[in-house]
Structures are given as C-alpha cells and as structure tokens.
Amino acid sequence: MTEENKKNLIKRLKSFAWRSLVVFLLGLIAWISKIIPELNLPEIIVMFIALMFGEVTKWLNSNTNLFGKRK
Numbered sequence: 058m059t060e061e062n063k064k065n066l067i068k069r070l071k072s073f074a075w076r077s078l079v080v081f082l083l084g085l086i087a088w089i090s091k092i093i094p095e096l097n098l099p100e101i102i103v104m105f106i107a108l109m110f111g112e113v114t115k116w117l118n119s120n121t122n123l124f125g126k127r128k
Contacts, residue, residue, distance in 0.1 A: 058066075093103055
C-alpha cells in the first residue's frame with residue numbers, strides 16, 4: 058500500500074468516525090428531547106442544560122480542530 062493510499066484510508070476512516078459520532082449525537086439529542094418532558098423538570102433546569110450544551114460546543118469550536126480552523 059502506497060503512502061498516498063494510507064493517507065486516503067486514514068482520511069476516510071476519520072470521516073467515517075466523525076459521521077458516526079454525529080449520527081450518535083443526533084440520536085442522543087432526539088432521545089433526550091423525548092424524555093425531558095417525561096421527567097417533569099422545571100423550565101429553569103432545562104434551560105440550564107441547554108446552556109451547558111451551548112458552552113460545550115463553544116469550547117469545542119474554540120479549543121479543538123473538530124470543526125475546522127477558522128481563517
């Protein structure tokens with residue numbers, strides 16, 4: 058296997074892993090949004106959870122290369 062083929066394989070595996078993670082996270086979000094009303098949590102707790110998810114994605118975007126580098 059040539060070096061170029063290895064790089065392409067690694068790139069494709071990373072892409073597959075990333076897409077699999079996104080599908081898993083979307084399923085998790087769908088599941089959470091289904092059970093939150095059943096938990097009868099106060100609205101303030103639900104808002105706090107949403108803000109926490111927002112901060113996590115902000116941190117991921119600022120401190121990692123998961124979403125690509127900004128120019």
